[in-house]
Amino acid sequence: MSNVLHPHALSDSQHFIELAKNVLDIEAEAVARLKTRIGEPFMQALRIILGTKGRVVVTGMGKSGHVAGKIAATLASTGTPAFFVHPAEASHGDLGMITDQDVVIAISYSGTSNEILAILPMLKRRGAKVIAMTGKPASALAMEADVHLDVAVEREACPLELAPTASTTATLALGDALAMALLDARGFRSEDFALHHPGGALGRRLLVHVADIMRKGERLPRTAPDALLPQAIVEMTAKGIGMTIVVDANDKLLGIFTDGDLRRVLEKHDHIKTLRVGDVMTKNPRTIAPEKLAAEAARMLEENPMGGRLVVADREGRLVGALTFHDLLAEGVV
Template sequence: MNEIVASPQRLIAQAREVLRIEAEAVARLAERVGEPFARACALILACPGRVVVSGMGKSGHVARKTAATLASTGTPAFFVHPAEASHGDLGMVTRDDVFIAMSNSGTTEELLTIVPIVKRQGAKLVAVTGNPDSALARLADVHLDAGVEREACPLNLAPTASTTAALALGDALAVALLDARGFGPMDFARSHPGGALGRRLLTRVADVMRTGAALPQVPTGSRLVDAILEITRKRMGMTAVVGPDGRMAGIFTDGDLRRLLEQGREVQGLPVDEVMTRSPRTIGSQALAAEAVRLMEEHRVSQLLVVDDDRLVGALGIHDLLAARVV
């Protein structure tokens, strides 16, 4: 076994060289993107079926990631392993699909076995290779050149710069298609409902607000002490004050109570109408919960009354938003 040479300086120098080579490979790839790329995008945009992405080995990992990125950005896509495809999985591919074959050499035997059948079925073929003269490139309806001058591996053997270039080209396809489809943040959120972006963009105030018995409220004309008891019971740091017709009349908060006590006011016989805030911050039930967060931060409040058509329908506190993981 060779002696391990691993001084910090050597490790850092090697890492910087790898990053430099791979960055240059992607930069040169950008210069080569042209009409074939536009034709590949046009094929996919016109595709009535799905995009099927395939590759072996390291190219297979890139193909799998490309399929996932396409699927999450508005282009229905999935990965098929070429070896499994020749043993039955090729039935997943139809004449309405676009088949993207990824192979740095362009001579991957497993792909070359199934590609003629894919084309015979009528599916369009996009090849992503590092060799424009390869068999796979010649069979393709569109060939995208992802070639690199050399790998970042000092032996020029391990797929490194080539896989980075292919990965970047796959991302370029996905983003160009995203833009062409007008795919926006709400579309992205719908395909990522479990993520932070999905929660911010899909969660409505109505989904997290307090209603019914959990909603702190007292009628107009109530004694202030009754309002204080309601604040204590519902543990939101405030209570809404509601008119007999259900319309929101105002809000009284624990902050208002502290200010009254600092002024030396006698609270025992005081009506809540006299000391409530008559124009509190409100939000509609169908507003995004993220908008409630913005309002709370902008106005430095920790609660909002939820009002539809001037009628109180709920209340929202910062802790409700935290519990829903919107914040």
């Protein structure tokens, strides 16, 4: 590979900025043009996949293979069992992974990939349905497939018109469109998505419930309404979340007393030792149920910080816990 710099030196910033914008324009146009082709062939592909008792096998060579792998991963994570098979490896034994109950999505922009055409007769003989994604409707792959999805683009974004760019972007976008249509048709929910993504921050946001991470028992600050203010302050200090929760003898939630409430009391009263917390508490605080997702608690705190804490109460209005923004951070929910 030559190390000689292109006539446009790196100092020519405007040239490269315009080139990058042009690439984005070409690829955006390629994706937008796909909208005119979403019709009966797309619906046929959707019906075939929904009707299969097997899995979706996605295959492709080179850059199309990388796109195929991503499409397979998106399908698998959104409720459609799918996996990628390399077409060259299929000719050397991996074809045994494909059954007559499966659907094969074969990706080749030219529609003439030798590795795919080599296994096409065996796929047809086996009885597997074939959905082709090509840019050439008259190609051998498109003609032999049960359904053809047209991903043709007017031009590639590569200045040399060589590297697959707009075509791979269009193929990937159509694969996403198919996956999202399948997700909707299956009634796939966020809870289902979480079961496919138990690891990392995404899984934590979707799977963790308030009851899993809330403070409870001895960690929970609670005060009776007739307690004197100094007692409430001691409880607040001991439990370290900047508030105490005011409850009756049956743990029925009556209100909260926060460090903000304390500042307001000090502004209005010279003597606080004889004040009772029930007289100066904040009534009807916002609460969350223990069975709610922790992600919902995070949303409530982001929309209305409330000092970065929430009271957790059951359906009868009894205190069961408390949750702080720091608790959500520690669990990887935010």
